[in-house]
Amino acid sequence: MQEEDLPVGVHEDVEREVAKGPLQKEEPLFASIVGYDDVKRLFSLSLSSDKPVHILLVGPPASAKTLFMLECMKLERSYFTLGSHSTKSGMIDYLFEKRPRHLIVDEIEHMPMKDQTALLSLMETGIVAETKFQKTRNTQLKTWVFATSNGTDRMLTPLLSRFVVLHFKQYSxxxxxxxxxxxxxxxxxxxxxxxxxxxxxxxxxxxxxxxxxxxxxxxxxxxxxxxxxxxxxxxxx
Structure with a gap:
C-alpha cells in the first residue's frame, strides 16, 4: 500500500485542514486542545497499550470530540472515515485493503449495520473474516478504533461495549x-x-x-x- 493512498470516505473539510502523516516530534499529541488533561492521558495510555483499547467520545455537536479526532489523524497509519459514508465494498474491503493501525470514525452512529458488524470482530479479536460466493478470506489486524458519536441509540449494543465511552458536554x-x-x-x-x-x-x-x-x-x-x-x-x- 502506498503511503499517499487516501482513505475511503475522507471528510473533505478535515482533509484540507490536517495533513496526513507521521506525528511531528516538535509538538506533543493533543497539544492544540485546551484542557481535558484527563482525556488526553487516557488516549496516551490507550496508544501505549500492548493491545488495542478503543475509545468513543459521545456528545452534542460543537463539543471537543472532533478536535481529538483531528489530533488522532496525525498518528502514523491513521485513516479517517465518516460513519455516514457507505461504499459499495463496505468496511470489510476497506479493512482488508488499508490495514489501518488507527481507524478514526466520525459519527459512528450513522454507520450502516453491516459496517458496524464488521468492526465487532476486529475490535474484539483483531480478526477480519468474510465469506462471499462460497469463498472465505480472513486476516489479522492490530487496530485501534477511535470514534465520535452524537448519541448511541443507533449503535449495536455489542459494538458499544467494545469501547471505553466518554460523554462530553457542550462548551460554555x-x-x-x-x-x-x-x-x-x-x-x-x-x-x-x-x-x-x-x-x-x-x-x-x-x-x-x-x-x-x-x-x-x-x-x-x-x-x-x-x-x-x-x-x-x-x-x-
Whole structure:
C-alpha cells in the first residue's frame, strides 16, 4: 500500500485542514486542545497499550470530540472515515485493503449495520473474516478504533461495549472563547481579534462550532472586519 493512498470516505473539510502523516516530534499529541488533561492521558495510555483499547467520545455537536479526532489523524497509519459514508465494498474491503493501525470514525452512529458488524470482530479479536460466493478470506489486524458519536441509540449494543465511552458536554461560552482564542492564536491571529471572533460566532451567529471561529479568524484583519463578516453571514443564513 502506498503511503499517499487516501482513505475511503475522507471528510473533505478535515482533509484540507490536517495533513496526513507521521506525528511531528516538535509538538506533543493533543497539544492544540485546551484542557481535558484527563482525556488526553487516557488516549496516551490507550496508544501505549500492548493491545488495542478503543475509545468513543459521545456528545452534542460543537463539543471537543472532533478536535481529538483531528489530533488522532496525525498518528502514523491513521485513516479517517465518516460513519455516514457507505461504499459499495463496505468496511470489510476497506479493512482488508488499508490495514489501518488507527481507524478514526466520525459519527459512528450513522454507520450502516453491516459496517458496524464488521468492526465487532476486529475490535474484539483483531480478526477480519468474510465469506462471499462460497469463498472465505480472513486476516489479522492490530487496530485501534477511535470514534465520535452524537448519541448511541443507533449503535449495536455489542459494538458499544467494545469501547471505553466518554460523554462530553457542550462548551460554555467561557470554554468556547478560550478554545477559539487558543486555536486562532496558533494561527497568528492577534488576541483581541480572536476574542472578537469568539464573541461574534457565539452571540451573533448563534454557533458553537469552533470551525466557524477558524473561518472568521482567517478572513478578518481587524475587529471591524469581524463585525462586518458576522453581519454578512447572518444576512445570508
Amino acid at each position: 461560552f467561557g470554554s468556547f472563547a478560550e478554545v477559539c482564542t487558543h486555536i486562532l492564536g496558533r494561527e497568528g491571529v492577534p488576541a483581541e481579534i480572536a476574542g472578537a471572533v469568539a464573541d461574534a460566532v457565539w452571540n451573533k451567529l448563534k454557533s458553537k462550532d469552533v470551525r466557524d471561529c477558524i473561518k472568521l479568524g482567517r478572513l478578518a484583519k481587524s475587529k471591524e472586519d469581524v463585525e462586518w463578516l458576522a453581519q454578512t453571514l447572518r444576512t445570508y443564513r
